[in-house]
Amino acid sequence: MDPGRGEWSLYGGFVEENESLDDAANRVLYQLTGLKDIYMKQVGAFGAIDRDPGERVISIAYCALINVKDYDKSLLEEHKVEWVNLDDMPKLYSDHNDMVKKAITLLRRRISSEPLSFNLLPDLFTLTQLQNVYEAILGENIDKRNFRKRIKTIEYIEKTDYIDKITSKRGAALYHFNKEAYMEDPIFKL
Amino acid sequence: MDPGRGEWSLYGGFVEENESLDDAANRVLYQLTGLKDIYMKQVGAFGAIDRDPGERVISIAYCALINVKDYDKSLLEEHKVEWVNLDDMPKLYSDHNDMVKKAITLLRRRISSEPLSFNLLPDLFTLTQLQNVYEAILGENIDKRNFRKRIKTIEYIEKTDYIDKITSKRGAALYHFNKEAYMEDPIFKL
DNA sequence: ACAAAAGTGTTCCCGTTACACCCATGA
DNA sequence: TCATGGGTGTAACGGGAACACTTTTGT
Numbered sequence: 001m002d003p004g005r006g007e008w009s010l011y012g013g014f015v016e017e018n019e020s021l022d023d024a025a026n027r028v029l030y031q032l033t034g035l036k037d038i039y040m041k042q043v044g045a046f047g048a049i050d051r052d053p054g055e056r057v058i059s060i061a062y063c064a065l066i067n068v069k070d071y072d073k074s075l076l077e078e079h080k081v082e083w084v085n086l087d088d089m090p091k092l093y094s095d096h097n098d099m100v101k102k103a104i105t106l107l108r109r110r111i112s113s114e115p116l117s118f119n120l121l122p123d124l125f126t127l128t129q130l131q132n133v134y135e136a137i138l139g140e141n142i143d144k145r146n147f148r149k150r151i152k153t154i155e156y157i158e159k160t161d162y163i164d165k166i167t168s169k170r171g172a173a174l175y176h177f178n179k180e181a182y183m184e185d186p187i188f189k190l
Numbered sequence: 191m192d193p194g195r196g197e198w199s200l201y202g203g204f205v206e207e208n209e210s211l212d213d214a215a216n217r218v219l220y221q222l223t224g225l226k227d228i229y230m231k232q233v234g235a236f237g238a239i240d241r242d243p244g245e246r247v248i249s250i251a252y253c254a255l256i257n258v259k260d261y262d263k264s265l266l267e268e269h270k271v272e273w274v275n276l277d278d279m280p281k282l283y284s285d286h287n288d289m290v291k292k293a294i295t296l297l298r299r300r301i302s303s304e305p306l307s308f309n310l311l312p313d314l315f316t317l318t319q320l321q322n323v324y325e326a327i328l329g330e331n332i333d334k335r336n337f338r339k340r341i342k343t344i345e346y347i348e349k350t351d352y353i354d355k356i357t358s359k360r361g362a363a364l365y366h367f368n369k370e371a372y373m374e375d376p377i378f379k380l
Numbered sequence: 381a382c383a384a385a386a387g388t389g390t391t392c393c394c395g396t397t398a399c400a401c402c403c404a405t406g407a
Numbered sequence: 408t409c410a411t412g413g414g415t416g417t418a419a420c421g422g423g424a425a426c427a428c429t430t431t432t433g434t
Contacts, residue, residue: 017246021237045235045250047211056207058250060235109299128385145388146424168385170431318412335415336397358412359405 009093010100011081012059025062032079034072039119040064041110043103051094063103065119086139111137113188115156118177126164126172127151134190154189156181199283200290201271202249215252222269224262229309230254231300233293241284253293255309301327303378305346305367314364316354317341324380344379346371 013028015021021042030036043061051057068083076082084090086104091097110116117133131147151157158181162174203218205211211232220226233251241247258273266272274280276294281287300306307323321337341347348371352364 015237015248018239020239021235021248024237042234044232045211047205047214047250049208049210058205058211060237126386143424143426144386145426148387149389150423165432168431169433170384170386172386316413333398334413335399338414339416340396355405359407360403360411360413361405362413 007093008090010061010096011079015060021060025060025064029062029064032075032081033066033070034075035066035070038064038066039116041106043099043106046095046099048095059099061099061103063107065107065116067120067122107137108139112190115177115182115188115190118179121177124160124162124164124174124176126167126174128167128172130157130175150190151175155185197283198280200251200286201269205250211250215250215254219252219254222265222271223256223260224265225256225260228254228256229306231296233289233296236285236289238285249289251289251293253297255297255306257310257312297327298329302380305372305378305380308367308369311367314350314352314354314366316357316362316364318357318362320347320365340380341365345375 011028011032013024013031015024016027019027022040025040025042026036026038029038029040040062043063045058045060047058049056051059071083086100089097089100092100107116111134116137117130120133121129127148130151131142131144134147135142156178158176158178160174160176163171164174165171201218201222203214203221205214206217209217212230215230215232216226216228219228219230230252233253235248235250237248239246241249261273276290279287279290282290297306301324306327307320310323311319317338320341321332321334324337325332346368348366348368350364350366353361354364355361
């Protein structure tokens with residue numbers, strides 16, 4: 001998000017002649033963060049007549065799942081862009097708040113039919129980290145025992161022999177998302 | 191749907207300067223069917239570079255729920271448009287099959303979180319009619335007793351004293367969707 | 381020793397499913 | 408009288424939610 005015209009707004013760009021909408025979204029994301037191959041979905045087209053006071057603009061909003069640790073800070077500063085917590089989100093320019101709202105709805109719906117979380121986690125992750133992602137997306141707390149019970153029934157989330165000793169004294173088992181197993185049998189359980 | 195360029199395609203139109211995307215969709219629908227105030231949702235923006243062989247076109251697809259009985263036949267004939275059954279749908283022009291597929295997915299997801307069916311039914315309807323709509327949208331059969339049990343738990347679907355004697359010899363109770371009750375307490379159960 | 385995070389089972393409840401027969405009426 | 412669609416209840420099952428204590432180890 002970047003400051004624009006006195007108000008904050010979402011970061012955007014224009015679609016070039018030689019690129020699809022998806023390509024354009026990926027390019028803009030790359031220019032902004034230096035990230036490629038990121039999970040990204042179209043949120044929708046926004047086309048009220050007066051949504052831009054200057055000229056008629058139709059915007060196609062996209063949302064991406066980005067691990068906040070991964071971004072290139074210098075690029076963000078260069079574009080005068082900042083990450084904000086959802087709870088701290090200010091009033092945005094034009095209909096950009098609607099875009100965010102629709103994106104959140106889309107994500108919350110999708111997380112129960114598609115394993116989104118792994119786009120936000122490192123290759124190896126602890127169950128606590130995974131649960132944190134779920135709680136962040138759903139915006140609510142989940143019971144630890146129930147969560148871990150459900151995870152156990154999902155075949156393509158595999159426990160490894162590695163142990164994470166960084167975030168806890170006792171050490172936590174590291175898990176792995178087996179994408180191949182998911183592709184073969186894409187039944188999502190959570 | 192109308193025949194175009196040797197293949198069948200979805201019916202479309204261009205967005206005017208003085209109308210929003212939603213307005214444009216409603217206008218096109220009106221020109222085609224003579225219907226107004228129809229339930230309509232944006233399906234998404236389609237923007238592959240070569241989706242139209244002539245020039246670069248970005249399309250925003252919409253889907254509407256229309257009771258097939260309501261349409262103005264002369265308008266359809268005038269525009270050389272036909273209704274087709276989903277099962278009989280031919281290969282369509284460009285990415286139009288993707289549009290239909292996405293629209294169906296959207297409807298199926300939405301019907302379990304929003305009472306869509308009433309847009310396809312007359313003001314008074316029998317439970318069998320309602321069940322038919324559900325089965326049509328979901329594309330599967332539903333057990334009659336279970337269906338009726340669930341309907342009974344929904345406050346805003348109200349039984350009236352009227353009886354439909356047209357479609358059955360015995361006569362079937364007519365029900366009514368109480369929109370006000372739904373608006374007050376929009377918890378959808380089915 | 382104690383603080384901090386990891387890990388672990390059981391019970392209860394409710395919603396979903398499966399399933400088959402009688403009823404009223406017009407033709 | 409029969410064909411047609413309308414209407415009804417119960418039992419078994421399974422998934423989700425609630426709930427609290429022990430373990431390990433670094434400091």
